[in-house]
Amino acid sequence: MKLSKEVIKKGMYLSGISNIAGVLVFSRFFTNKTINETDPVTMSNFGLLMIAVWGLVFLAVAKKWENLRWVIGVFVIEKFIYGLTWTKWILNNDLSSVYKKDTMAGIFYTIYGPNDWLFCVFYLCVFINLSTLEKKNR
Template structure:
């Protein structure tokens, strides 16, 4: 898939909506203790709140993304870290036991990692796109 300006802007909005909506829905507005207990460091209510803040940042960036290459670079790092942490969590934990305790928490732990890996690749693609565009301007 080739990135274009419209697709990038929509992707940023989608990224923000996924962070905010995913956290609020699956955490049952921060009341789902199973999510907290399954990963008390990363997915504490404070951690979940910070995920919603990241979502707000993704949405706020969407209209001006072309001028903020290094912020996009920070998004690449953020999404990589969450994807990596999820992968490690999945290797060290039993997802089926989370489902047994709470289906919404199980769904959350099933989708949050692939979501972050997908948007890691998306933001990496945007960062590369901006680097190529900058090289063309500088030539």
């Protein structure tokens, strides 16, 4: 899928903002213990902080993405890992019990996986576009 430069830049900003705002809002600035307890390995406060840091990286790259094909490739891998982690979690856990404990945590666990899968596909499209462009310029 061919994406315009402006769509790619806006997508990267949206990706970064969703990582940062999603973590800060739904974790209530790292005070929502239900998120931590529900998946203590991936969603510890350290894990949540690293998700926000990835958001900062997405924002930092948004203006220079055209020269960073392999960095975009890393973004595909990062989003794939989080998407796969969520998929495994959702298949083996009861989301309704999370909602019963804390609605914000329930919403977080409802949306974080689809969000990561969406941006995995987005970054894959950007990576493919850059790879195609590089082959044409040889």
